[in-house]
Amino acid sequence: MSTESPPPSTARVAEAALRPLGWGGWLGFALAGAGVVLLAIAVARLLWVGIGVWGNNIPHVWGFDLIAYAWWIGVANAASLFAAVLVLRRHGLRTAVNRFAEAAALAAVLAAALYPILHLGRPWLFYWTLPYPNTWGLWPQFGSTLVWDFWGISAHVLVTSLFWYVGLIPDLATLRDRAARHGRVGLARFYGLGALGWRGSVAHWHRHQAAYRMVAALVLPLLLSAQTVVALEFAVTVVADWHQARLPLHFIATGLPSGLGIVLALAVALRHGLSLREFVDRDDMDLLARLLAAAGVAALLAWLHEAGAALLQEDGATRAAFLVRLGGPAWWLAVVMGGLLPQLLWWRPLRRDFVFVPVGLLAAAGVWLDRWSLVVDGISRPRVPFPVPAYAPSGDEWALLLGSASLFALALLCFGRFLPIVSMYETRHEESEHEMEEEER
Amino acid sequence: MKRILGAALYWLFRHPPSSAEVVLPPRGAGTIAEFRDADALTEAVRAARAEGWTLFEAYAPHPVPDAAEAMGIRAAPVGWLAAGAGAAAMAGAYGLTMYLSVVDYPVNVGGRPPHAWPVFLPAAYILGVLVAALAALLAMLWLNGLPRLHHPVFAARGFLRASEDRFFLWISPDDPMHTPEGAQRFLRAQASLRVSEVPPS
Numbered sequence: 001m002s003t004e005s006p007p008p009s010t011a012r013v014a015e016a017a018l019r020p021l022g023w024g025g026w027l028g029f030a031l032a033g034a035g036v037v038l039l040a041i042a043v044a045r046l047l048w049v050g051i052g053v054w055g056n057n058i059p060h061v062w063g064f065d066l067i068a069y070a071w072w073i074g075v076a077n078a079a080s081l082f083a084a085v086l087v088l089r090r091h092g093l094r095t096a097v098n099r100f101a102e103a104a105a106l107a108a109v110l111a112a113a114l115y116p117i118l119h120l121g122r123p124w125l126f127y128w129t130l131p132y133p134n135t136w137g138l139w140p141q142f143g144s145t146l147v148w149d150f151w152g153i154s155a156h157v158l159v160t161s162l163f164w165y166v167g168l169i170p171d172l173a174t175l176r177d178r179a180a181r182h183g184r185v186g187l188a189r190f191y192g193l194g195a196l197g198w199r200g201s202v203a204h205w206h207r208h209q210a211a212y213r214m215v216a217a218l219v220l221p222l223l224l225s226a227q228t229v230v231a232l233e234f235a236v237t238v239v240a241d242w243h244q245a246r247l248p249l250h251f252i253a254t255g256l257p258s259g260l261g262i263v264l265a266l267a268v269a270l271r272h273g274l275s276l277r278e279f280v281d282r283d284d285m286d287l288l289a290r291l292l293a294a295a296g297v298a299a300l301l302a303w304l305h306e307a308g309a310a311l312l313q314e315d316g317a318t319r320a321a322f323l324v325r326l327g328g329p330a331w332w333l334a335v336v337m338g339g340l341l342p343q344l345l346w347w348r349p350l351r352r353d354f355v356f357v358p359v360g361l362l363a364a365a366g367v368w369l370d371r372w373s374l375v376v377d378g379i380s381r382p383r384v385p386f387p388v389p390a391y392a393p394s395g396d397e398w399a400l401l402l403g404s405a406s407l408f409a410l411a412l413l414c415f416g417r418f419l420p421i422v423s424m425y426e427t428r429h430e431e432s433e434h435e436m437e438e439e440e441r
Numbered sequence: 442m443k444r445i446l447g448a449a450l451y452w453l454f455r456h457p458p459s460s461a462e463v464v465l466p467p468r469g470a471g472t473i474a475e476f477r478d479a480d481a482l483t484e485a486v487r488a489a490r491a492e493g494w495t496l497f498e499a500y501a502p503h504p505v506p507d508a509a510e511a512m513g514i515r516a517a518p519v520g521w522l523a524a525g526a527g528a529a530a531m532a533g534a535y536g537l538t539m540y541l542s543v544v545d546y547p548v549n550v551g552g553r554p555p556h557a558w559p560v561f562l563p564a565a566y567i568l569g570v571l572v573a574a575l576a577a578l579l580a581m582l583w584l585n586g587l588p589r590l591h592h593p594v595f596a597a598r599g600f601l602r603a604s605e606d607r608f609f610l611w612i613s614p615d616d617p618m619h620t621p622e623g624a625q626r627f628l629r630a631q632a633s634l635r636v637s638e639v640p641p642s
Contacts, residue, residue: 131541139546142538143553143560151564155571162574166581170604174502177601196588199595200603202486202499204585206509210516211581214523218574225567232563428606429503432479 024273028413035406042399043118051121053396059379060391065119067371068401070230070251071258072112072408073156074367077223078259078295080105080160084223087167087216097284099423100270100415101263102164107411108259109160111404113153116146118400126150145233152229159222163215170208171420173198227251234374241321241378246309253302254370256295257338261363264288266412268353268360270421280422289345289356292363296342299367303335324381330373337366470593470641472624473600473611474633482608483508485631489610492627496613498594500603522580527573535565597639611639 045053056063083101117123129140129150140147172195179188198204231251234242267288271280310322325331342363344350376391415421476482479501486499486508499508509516538561542548547555582588594600594611603609610631612624621638628636 131537137546139541141548141550142542142564143550143557148563148567151567151571155567158571159574162578166578174604177604181601192590196582197590197592198587198604199592200500200502201585202482202501202505202508203512203514204587205501205504206506206514206516207519207581207584209504209506210519211523211577214520214577215574218523218527218570218577222567222570222574225563225570229563229567425503432503435478436480 025413025417028409032406032410032413035403036410038399039403039407042396042403043114045396046118046400047123051119053394055392055394055397057388059388060376062119062375062379063391064393064397064401065115066233067368067375068404069112069115069119070371070375071368072108072115072404073226073230074251074255074371075259075262075364076105076108076112076156076160077227077252078256079108079263080163080219080259081223081256082260082263082291084163084216084219087213097263097267097280097288098426099164099167100266100412100421102160102167103412103415103419103421104263104266105259106160106164107408107415108262109153109157110411111408113157114400114404114407116149116153145229145236148229149233152226155222156226159215159219163219166208166212166215167423168419169195169198170200170205170425171423173200174424175420224248224252227255239321239379240317240381241310241325242374244309244318246305250302250306254299254334254338254367257292257299257342257363258367259364260288260292260295261342261360261367263360264292265357265360265364268356270416271353273416285353285356286351289351292360293342293345296339296363300335300339303339303370321378321381325373325377328373328377328380330369330377334366334370334373337362338364338370339366341366469614469621470596470639471612471614471619472621472628473594473597473609473637473639474628474631475599475635476608476610476631476633479503479505479508479608481632482610483511485610485628485633486511488631489612489627494612494616494618494627496616496619498611498613500594500600500609500611502603502605502607505608518584519577519580523573523577526576526580527569530572531565531569534568535561538564593639593641596641598637599635607634 054063054065056065079101083098083105086098086101117126120126129147131139131142172191176188176191176195179191228248228251231248235244235247237243264285267280267285271285307322307326310318314322341359344355345359380390474485476485482499482501483505486497489497490511490513499505499512501508539556539558542561543555549555594609597609597611599607600609610628610633612619612628616624618624625636625638
């Protein structure tokens with residue numbers, strides 16, 4: 001082993017994955033772990049007692065479950081849309097943020113996947129949505145949105161994991177070799193199994209890049225379908241404010257600020273928590289912040305269209321239902337936090353790390369409020385001839401929301417702890433291309 | 442009859458010819474050269490093709506499309522396999538759901554026609570995308586001969602750096618032109634940092 005050559009530039013990334021945890025890391029793991037325990041308790045109570053532990057009832061058949069589901073899908077979608085576009089455009093930024101954008105998308109899909117199963121009422125019978133030959137000779141009702149949802153969410157989980165894993169294979173091989181060089185045989189075997197025996201043959205690289213870009217391209221149509229299926233669950237009902245053809249587009253456009261906001265806040269955490277400032281540099285953060293602002297514009301257009309269509313174009317029932325939504329604070333807060341607040345980021349002096357975290361998280365919260373406005377306020381004009389109490393979430397629902405956020409955090413912490421958070425081979429590739437350009441000059 | 446059966450049984454269960462008397466030297470696992478950068482590796486690959494070496498592999502810590510093209514590797518089959526599998530899955534999912542709800546067990550839901558084609562589209566579309574993505578990964582692994590957790594080249598000196606910052610060209614001992622001396626002579630002529638024999642593993 002020649003020791004005189006300088007250490008490879010990506011050593012920092014690999015070491016971030018292999019070094020011992022500091023007190024901040026332990027605190028993060030402890031908090032997220034406590035949240036996941038809370039989630040387990042909430043799920044156990046739901047399974048044991050039944051769906052009555054939640055605050056929803058007629059007419060509010062959906063409450064926190066569908067709000068959180070639609071919101072998490074939006075987060076996952078925007079994060080993986082961002083990662084896929086970076087891979088397909090072969091943008092320089094992809095070396096920095098595409099890997100953890102993929103990871104954030106995967107963690108968000110896992111959090112989202114909890115809800116459709118749990119809100120079934122009898123979650124242990126979820127396999128009834130699968131077309132398997134059974135003794136009753138019955139088949140699922142394929143026109144049901146519940147069945148579309150089953151396919152939608154399972155495909156979303158699988159394709160997002162694939163996208164993440166295909167890009168990770170070569171970096172797992174790097175970690176395997178580094179662990180082997182440090183004499184940690186068990187760890188080397190652990191990473192080696194995940195790397196599938198990757199040996200870096202240029203022929204393998206060639207096909208790997210084709211497969212990676214193929215999966216990235218396939219993520220794009222899947223994102224459309226993932227949000228669309230969620231939106232169709234609302235659109236196929238006869239509720240006045242939900243029964244609208246514009247809903248899929250509305251979900252896709254307004255979902256963007258949530259995912260980009262969370263990716264932006266995570267990028268700040270990476271820069272300072274894992275000291276990866278040279279891999280996620282100021283230019284990367286600048287671009288990401290402007291993307292969030294642009295996503296805010298798209299979301300504002302969606303809200304503008306929603307208000308315009310409901311007030312000027314639709315029939316009386318829809319207009320009345322939408323006016324009820326305008327009477328609550330959620331719709332206005334969503335527009336301000338998810339749409340207007342990110343517009344501040346167009347202004348350069350405000351593009352700083354301590355601004356990014358609140359703006360990103362508030363944008364995500366704003367999108368959550370938009371889902372609240374649609375799910376809860378959208379049905380507040382009951383079509384039943386007796387007074388009904390307003391929807392109020394129960395403690396179990398809050399525990400489930402907090403628990404799913406903790407699951408998201410725990411998945412990301414595990415990822416940051418055990419795996420390279422920045423794509424190492426793409427960093428190397430970019431550096432060697434950079435060196436070649438300099439030599440030619 | 443008995444004799445034929447006996448002969449067949451003897452042939453099936455006979456001991457392999459003993460090789461205890463002839464002690465062969467352990468056969469090496471090929472010859473390997475180490476390079477500093479991707480350009481040197483690409484040049485070496487071109488030279489190897491020009492000189493008529495056939496069974497060799499080049500290793501790099503990041504994609505080197507020029508070297509792959511010089512080896513005559515085409516990535517297009519990955520895309521075609523994925524697209525084909527995706528289209529087949531889409532047609533299969535539509536066909537299956539349509540058959541089950543129109544022919545096998547039609548259910549009248551609010552007087553709608555059994556073959557209301559738009560309701561079969563979401564699942565078909567999603568399954569097509571899902572299977573295409575799975576096929577892209579599997580086609581990549583299959584064409585690459587992975588997963589293969591062990592390979593003789595892993596025993597090469599310094600090969601752990603192939604995943605970090607070094608480039609390697611390995612000539613297989615199964616190459617018809619391969620002799621340790623000939624391969625070493627060729628690799629030394631390619632401006633490599635180091636040439637060594639891969640020990641058998």
